[in-house]
Amino acid sequence: MKKTLTLLASLVLFFVASAQSNQSTNSAVNPAKDWKFGIALWTFHTFSFAESLDKVDSAGLKYIEPNNFTKTLPELNDSSLMQLSPSGIQKLKSLIEQRGLKCESVYLAGGKDIDAWKKQFEAAKQLGVQFVTTEPPLDMWDSIDSLAGIYGIKVAIHEHWKGMSHYWNPDTTLLAIKGHPNFGVCADLGHWPKSGIKPLDAIKKLSGHIIAIHLKDIAAYNNPKLVDVPVGTGVIDFPAIFRELKKQGFKGPIYIERDATDQPSNLPSVIQEVKYYNEQVSKL
Template structure:
């Protein structure tokens, strides 16, 4: 595949951006996702990333798109992100839905319902309609700038389950909303990752590579854990150390002629340092010829 291998700075949340970029470069990655676009312009991001020998990789935006009171702010954020992405020659951005701390009709937050969401934890039909309308408008902002918004699933949000994901993708024009699968969040939500990638392969423009321990997932679902409890029990692993079938996923993408970013993300590592986590994942991918 003609791909660029990136690594997210999320593992370095407690250490700072500079340390993260330096470690990511040292671990052998080509780039890292942009961040902080509200406070940094494209020129500053370019200088900072290239000073570490890294290319800027697609960034990430999310919002509570079902809330009409936030629509104008969400469109404003989209315009800022679209402008910066375009100026950095990035053709993609990940877009996700929020809702972590929103109390559902079931009387709990979606973060508390992680991997166990039922009908009463989901948006109402009217809220879902408003969400798809605003996401459509946000996508139009990006597409007008030549940036493809690719939808990123996330456990603990209002688009987590297979039902929610497929409903959204069906509701929004595929020429406006592309797909940016997160392999770990798909698996954590109980979605067959290989089947999902196969089903949407022609719509996929960028990918987040996460790995998980499915035994932790099943134990947590059975015991009704909240999001943080899954993380404390080490649901996240380095890429190649968990249960995701990456060779199978890459074969599907390769068969469809995929070219774009493959970005490693390990939200919480059990390794001694974030650098060690990044090194393990990069060596695994190198062993697959990437």
């Protein structure tokens, strides 16, 4: 009888400690401070790099995620980041710093062989990022994970929709992460619904692996032809997602990203999304 009571007491203490631990973890996350709110520069891809930075500033954002395949600056012959020399990358980096912006990641187009990836990792290293957002080929997981370890840069696996990306299903992403310590996730919330996947379910499945978020909304499920709509106006339950991210102890970048090209620019919708985000985060 004493043994039974002792066992029960131990179990009670265990569950109390676990609950306290979870509560401590959740309360330790302050979304207003720990979530690095910013924007993927693809949002303004119809504008020059300098004009994009102007729009980021107008939206009151601080963190940016450029990509390595769109044009940079006229004085750099409008070359893409992946084509720039080290001095060109430094010029770009200086411009970002002069604007008071922070660039902790870059989206990589990738390549078909390890030399192409190495060149892009080299440029990312020169830019000073902490991780790259990309979709590594299925047969290059080992080599890209190794490359990431050599350069000290994490890989955040991004997903497009079914038929366009191997990673449309979170299970594939989990397979890629297994045994690859430098892999994590960049969860694009607006792409999952195109494949019929609820973003909240995917976020829960990928818990513990999420490095960054692409903040995006969509008007309906199971329609890959749709372009995104302003965050908070589509089918995605963002309040529930934000609560889940806080519960998971997520600390990292959340980047607004628009695929649509509003006229004259996406800036008004971005400002609308900034307001929506701040309102939701203030409720957490």
